[in-house]
Amino acid sequence: MSRIELRGISKRFGDTPVLNDIDLSIAAGEFCVFVGPSGCGKSTLLRLLAGLEDPCAGEIEIDGVLVNDLPPAQRNVAMVFQSYALYPHMSVFQNMAFGLQHRKLPAGEIERRIADAVRILQLDGLLQRRPKELSGGQRQRVAIARAIVRQPKVFLFDEPLSNLDAALRVQTRLEIARLHRALGSASMVYVTHDQVEAMTLADRIVLLQPLAGRNDAASVAQAGAPLALYHHPANRFVAAFIGSPAMNFVDATVQSLGDGRVLADAHGMLCAAQLSPQGLAVGEPVTLGIRPEHVLLGEGAQRARVSHVEHLGEVSHVYLELPGVSTPLLAKSACDDIAIYDVLAFDLPAQAMHLFRADGVAQARGDAAERSVAAVNG
Amino acid sequence: MVKAGAVLQVLPSRAAPRQRRFPWGSIGYWVASLLFIFVSVFPLLYALSSSLKQGRGLFSPALWPEAPTFANYSGVFAEQPFAQNLLNSLLVAGSVVTLSLGLSLMAAWAFARVEFRGRGLLLMLILSASMLPQVAVLSGMFELVRAFGLYDTLGALVIADLVLTLPFTVWVLVTFMRQLPKELEEAAAMDGVGVLTLVFRVYMPLLWPALVATGLLAFIAAWNEFLFALTFTLSTEARTVPVAIALISTPSGFELPWGKIMAASVIVTLPLVALVVVFQRRIVSGLSAGAVKG
Ligand SMILES: Nc1ncnc2c1ncn2[C@@H]1O[C@H](COP(=O)(O)OP(=O)(O)OP(=O)(O)O)[C@@H](O)[C@H]1O
Ligand SMILES: [Mg+2]
Numbered sequence: 001m002s003r004i005e006l007r008g009i010s011k012r013f014g015d016t017p018v019l020n021d022i023d024l025s026i027a028a029g030e031f032c033v034f035v036g037p038s039g040c041g042k043s044t045l046l047r048l049l050a051g052l053e054d055p056c057a058g059e060i061e062i063d064g065v066l067v068n069d070l071p072p073a074q075r076n077v078a079m080v081f082q083s084y085a086l087y088p089h090m091s092v093f094q095n096m097a098f099g100l101q102h103r104k105l106p107a108g109e110i111e112r113r114i115a116d117a118v119r120i121l122q123l124d125g126l127l128q129r130r131p132k133e134l135s136g137g138q139r140q141r142v143a144i145a146r147a148i149v150r151q152p153k154v155f156l157f158d159e160p161l162s163n164l165d166a167a168l169r170v171q172t173r174l175e176i177a178r179l180h181r182a183l184g185s186a187s188m189v190y191v192t193h194d195q196v197e198a199m200t201l202a203d204r205i206v207l208l209q210p211l212a213g214r215n216d217a218a219s220v221a222q223a224g225a226p227l228a229l230y231h232h233p234a235n236r237f238v239a240a241f242i243g244s245p246a247m248n249f250v251d252a253t254v255q256s257l258g259d260g261r262v263l264a265d266a267h268g269m270l271c272a273a274q275l276s277p278q279g280l281a282v283g284e285p286v287t288l289g290i291r292p293e294h295v296l297l298g299e300g301a302q303r304a305r306v307s308h309v310e311h312l313g314e315v316s317h318v319y320l321e322l323p324g325v326s327t328p329l330l331a332k333s334a335c336d337d338i339a340i341y342d343v344l345a346f347d348l349p350a351q352a353m354h355l356f357r358a359d360g361v362a363q364a365r366g367d368a369a370e371r372s373v374a375a376v377n378g
Numbered sequence: 379m380v381k382a383g384a385v386l387q388v389l390p391s392r393a394a395p396r397q398r399r400f401p402w403g404s405i406g407y408w409v410a411s412l413l414f415i416f417v418s419v420f421p422l423l424y425a426l427s428s429s430l431k432q433g434r435g436l437f438s439p440a441l442w443p444e445a446p447t448f449a450n451y452s453g454v455f456a457e458q459p460f461a462q463n464l465l466n467s468l469l470v471a472g473s474v475v476t477l478s479l480g481l482s483l484m485a486a487w488a489f490a491r492v493e494f495r496g497r498g499l500l501l502m503l504i505l506s507a508s509m510l511p512q513v514a515v516l517s518g519m520f521e522l523v524r525a526f527g528l529y530d531t532l533g534a535l536v537i538a539d540l541v542l543t544l545p546f547t548v549w550v551l552v553t554f555m556r557q558l559p560k561e562l563e564e565a566a567a568m569d570g571v572g573v574l575t576l577v578f579r580v581y582m583p584l585l586w587p588a589l590v591a592t593g594l595l596a597f598i599a600a601w602n603e604f605l606f607a608l609t610f611t612l613s614t615e616a617r618t619v620p621v622a623i624a625l626i627s628t629p630s631g632f633e634l635p636w637g638k639i640m641a642a643s644v645i646v647t648l649p650l651v652a653l654v655v656v657f658q659r660r661i662v663s664g665l666s667a668g669a670v671k672g
Binding site for chain 1: 559561562564565567568569570571575580583584
């Protein structure tokens with residue numbers, strides 16, 4: 001059981017607040033991914049867990065033990081650094097054995113653990129090489145192996161794939177997922193700014209937002225299962241960050257409120273949104289949101305001109321000009337015969353709409369939203 | 379002298395001009411080089427030549443001695459405890475190198491990695507310690523040596539020489555250590571190693587080229603050190619080589635035994651030449667490429 005509890009964690013560098021008021025609990029065996037834009041403090045949070053930085057306020061508990069004052073080595077965590085940080089002058093074997101020897105483990109036990117790690121990460125034949133004689137992917141695997149042999153309760157990964165090329169990244173991603181299943185009870189905390197990594201690996205995503213010098217905002221924008229963040233973003237920041245390409249946003253005013261239905265007027269275009277009207281007032285300015293993959297082309301009553309098309313092969317990105325809106329509406333389409341200046345019919349399905357109030361907070365969407373969106377896509 | 383030769387080899391040779399003009403450039407280059415070599419090597423050659431001459435031969439300016447003899451060399455060892463002096467020098471220089479590298483490695487870690495108040499000031503102070511002329515610290519040092527009861531022992535020389543070598547070894551190693559990635563230290567912290575293991579098992583192997591270069595310079599400084607050695611030792615048995623050479627005299631005391639002095643000087647230079655030759659590659663790589671990337 002290696003549960004992690006963060007209570008009221010804050011971190012400042014000098015006068016600059018970086019992390020604020022983080023309450024988080026990570027269950028045993030959970031794969032938790034920290035995402036967020038560059039500079040929002042993901043690495044800092046990870047280093048707080050590792051003990052490489054001290055929090056300015058708050059408590060960190062690992063496995064029921066308050067670790068605030070424990071040095072990194074006694075926290076039962078292992079960290080895989082973004083730059084690998086292998087000891088350049090030691091062989092792969094020595095890199096793995098160094099920490100274990102230092103903990104005075106018997107030689108037989110060290111050999112056994114290393115043999116296990118070698119088998120899991122397919123490092124056979126590389127044990128006597130120096131790090132500089134390895135490829136990037138191999139170094140990455142050695143860095144992970146060095147973490148595994150310590151048999152920690154928690155693995156910490158800081159953007160472990162960012163130095164790899166695209167193909168190797170996919171492969172290593174699968175390996176890490178496999179590793180997580182194989183190691184069972186160990187929790188993993190993983191930092192990335194790559195959404196695909198976050199969505200594919202995570203049991204739970206913790207989306208951090210930059211504080212931009214403010215002291216009052218909380219750092220965690222939303223924490224939850226990947227699909228929960230996708231379907232039920234808590235606010236506009238989360239909605240814009242999760243999903244690629246990003247969600248479309250259109251300013252609108254509330255026209256009328258119904259039972260589980262809101263009608264809004266976006267520059268003369270009437271849009272229905274199937275979500276809770278609670279707390280909204282007619283005439284209130286709001287922002288409507290819809291993901292590009294949910295915009296339906298070729299049906300519906302609305303008409304718009306295509307201002308730009310990007311054909312990616314599997315899908316096309318179609319940019320639609322809306323009257324009175326400066327940013328075009330982006331739609332994903334499977335058709336690749338759409339051309340610029342075509343006039344297309346399109347529809348914004350009510351069950352796919354998101355609605356954000358002026359302060360950015362999202363209006364709650366029904367559970368039915370996911371299923372009906374799936375139906376729309378099917 | 380050896381160093382001058384090494385530098386010459388490194389100088390890029392001029393590309394030959396395409397057209398067949400009179401090669402003033404390359405002639406000038408060769409003349410300058412030869413002049414440079416001559417000036418730097420001549421004293422050594424002269425010493426070598428004198429050390430092989432004896433009696434009247436010493437007064438002939440010919441570089442090649444008429445009747446080469448090794449009598450001066452055997453004489454040096456026969457008439458005074460020169461072997462003992464050599465051993466003393468070796469002990470002093472060896473301990474100075476070991477101590478100054480060990481101490482400055484730890485100091486360099488503190489200066490490069492630990493944040494503490496007054497770090498920059500302390501570093502400047504250390505550097506300024508090496509700006510004082512040796513004579514200025516001589517009397518103070520003498521009192522210290524006497525207070526520690528080290529007068530006329532090799533320990534006095536080791537301590538005094540450390541004053542000369544530590545400032546620059548610390549400075550060089552701080553510079554090199556700053557270039558090593560910080561993640562290495564954090565990885566070591568995750569592995570749970572202490573400061574000493576970190577410094578000597580992680581950083582020291584990575585700083586090897588810098589250590590060889592600074593260690594060699596420290597060795598040369600201690601090996602050739604004269605003033606402290608003259609002041610802090612009294613008995614012939616405690617002398618180091620530079621002092622022993624300066625005090626070589628004939629039994630009559632009325633003439634300078636040039637031949638023996640030169641023979642002793644040649645003997646003293648040989649270990650340095652050997653060291654530089656052995657470590658030459660390391661020095662160059664140590665002074666150019668410092669950081670080791672993983
Ligand atoms: N040692 C430090 N001293 C001062 N400021 C720091 C320090 N370390 C980080 N910061 C600041 O804290 C903020 C968060 O840094 P952090 O490295 O955690 O970001 P990140 O989310 O990991 O970003 P990236 O995705 O680019 O790696 C940044 O604005 C950075 O400038
Ligand atoms: Mg980072």
